[in-house]
Amino acid sequence: MSERARVVGAFAGARWGRPCPTRDDLLRHQQGRIRRFLRAELPLAKFYRDLRARRLEQLPIVDKATIVADFAGFNSRGITLDAAMRVAVAAERSRDFAPTIDGLTVGLSSGTSxxxxxxxxxxxxRQRWAGLVLARLLSSASLRQLVTPWxxxxxxxxxxxANSNLYATVASRRIAFAFHDLLVPLEQHIEQLNATPPDILVAPPTVLHRLALAAIDGSLKIAPRQIVSVAEVIEPDDRIVIGRAFTASIQEVYQATExxxxxxxxxxxxxxxxxFLHIESEWLDDSIDGxxxxxxxxxxxxxxxxxxxRYRLDDVLREAQGPCPCGRVTRSLAAVEGRADDVLWCRVxxxxxxRPVFPDTIRRAMALAGTSLADxxxxxxxxxxxxxxxxxxxxxxxxxQAVRHELAALADGLxxxxxxxxxxxxxxxxxxDKRRRIRCVERPVEGA
Ligand SMILES: [Zn+2]
Structure with missing residues (x-):
């Protein structure tokens, strides 16, 4: 199958394929795929070869550290961490993200900590990923433009x-893909954006915020049809400024290296x-409403x-309540709140x-502290x-004074x-730098 055909195939499947009508159907579909995966694919990686697991629950939960410690064991080609890291670091240095190892794209995960x-x-x-992302993201109007040859x-x-040929995969005759390197000063990007205004603007919320300010002061003259926030948690104040500058509503993509x-x-x-994903929840809170x-x-x-x-991510997700009005049966989130160490701690x-104080409650408190607070x-x-x-x-x-008051009120309320x-x-x-507004460097000692 050609590269293009694979992207289109994945796109069509995700966009127009018959969705599972009920949650039970979805879970049955998942179980079938998982059984096949455990039988056919899992034994190809050394780490799993001798585990002979029939069910997912029999396998160990792993995280980034586990995989770094035995990198070659977790990929089916036996590629070592050193070999992969050499390619990734060289790409990062030269800002040329085309090199591959053994035909594979290497992504460097930034790791704020x-x-x-x-x-x-x-x-x-990579091609299936591109098809899926486009299927999930493109609005009907964008899709119409994509398929209308004139x-x-x-x-x-x-x-x-960092660019990656992961992202360049979406480029084609019908999609002009412009990579904007965050190492380049914003003024140059603004010039480039004004010269070729994008239909879809994809950026971390901090960058969207800066572009929104440029649009408000008149130096940036674009009106994208779609705005997509990636890579960071979008803060309420960013959302307000971006909403003021552009008419398009903000879509969010939650994408990790994984x-x-x-x-x-x-x-x-x-x-x-x-x-495509089976997701287990490691619950972090237990309130009366579950x-x-x-x-x-x-x-x-x-x-x-x-x-x-069974890879544990370092993120805190907040589940949305009740079925989604859009009719899809997949689990939905109210928000990605941040990383696990964005949670702060107070004694009862x-x-x-x-007890944990979750980052979204802190963000809300800080928003209440007034509009003179820029960051x-x-x-x-x-x-x-x-x-x-x-x-x-x-x-x-x-x-x-306002911040002290709001943080005290937050603690009192909890x-x-x-x-x-x-x-x-x-x-x-x-x-x-990734924005990390809230971070727990060191938890207080319990019971002391
Ligand atoms: Zn929905």
Whole structure:
């Protein structure tokens, strides 16, 4: 099958294929695919060869560290971490992302903290990925333009930390793909965008935010039909500014190095790609109205190069409640809240047990602290919350007071002891850094 045919095939299957009518049908479909995967594909990777598992639950839960420790054991080609890392690092340095190893694309996972890692994707997997992403993302109007030969090709502008031939796969005669390197200053991108205005703008929310400000001040003159937020959690204040600058609504894609996990549906919820992924929930909260937040443990039963089997991601997801109005039966999320270490911790009022304070509740509290706050960063070290505020010097005292008040109100509302809030000077970061507004560097000691 040609490269193009594979992309189109995956696109058609995901876009127009008969969806499972009920949740039970979906689960049955999954179970069938998983059984076949365990029998035929799993034994090709050394790590799993002797485990002879018949059911997924019999296999160990792994994470990035497990895979880094035995990289060759987790891919069906026996490629070592050193060999893959050499290709990935060379590509990152030269900003030429075409090289492959053994015909495989190597993705470098950025890793804001902890272990840096790489990921292997075959040409076949890459093409199916491209088809699936386009099927989930393209609006009807964009699709019409794509298939109408006398219209100009659909223009996609992609802002990324690193390009990869994974992304270039979507380029074709009908899709003009422009990679915008985040290492290049924004002014140059604005010039380029004005010269060839994109139909679809894909970028991390921090970049969308900066582009929105440029559109509001008039230097950026584009009106994309679709705006897609990737790679970071989209913050409520970013959403407001982006909404003010552009008429298109914001779609979200939840994509990790390990795969394409979820995308926004017409009803605005993020649907997990359960047609290809089996997702277990490691629940993080237990409120009276049941669980909401979880860390996903994913199994991709369609990938056969680097295996993703019971792989625990470092993300906190919040489940949406009730069936989605769009009618799809896959699980839907209200939000990707952040990474597991975006969760801060406080002791219960009058006790010593620790309770989580989830990042979305902190974001809400900070939003309530007022509009003079342009940006902020909160890092927890033990009982202290170090807060950096980016605001005008003339209002800093008022903003500090408002932030202290909102964080105390948040703790009171959760029946927790108030955090020891300490203010520090704002430090700027480069555009290439992933934004980490909220981060737990060190948990307080329980019971002390
Ligand atoms: Zn939906």
């Amino acid at each position: 902890g272990t840096r890692s790489v990921f292997l994707v075959s040409a076949d997997e 219209q100009r090709p659909l223009r996609l502008a992609f802002f990324l930390r 795969g394409f996990l979820a995308a926004t549906c017409a009803a605005g919820r993020l649907h997990l790609n359960e047609e 669980h909401r937040r979880f860390r996903p443990i994913i199994t991709d039963f369609t990938r056969t190069t680097q295996l993703v089997v 009022a009058g006790g010593a047990t620790l 902020y960063r909160i890092e927890q070290r033990g009982r202290a919350w170090d807060v950096q505020l980016c605001c005008d010097v003339s209002v800093v005292v008022d903003v500090q 029946s927790l002891r108030r955090p020891d809030v300490q203010f520090a000077l704002w430090t700027t970061t480069s555009a290439i």
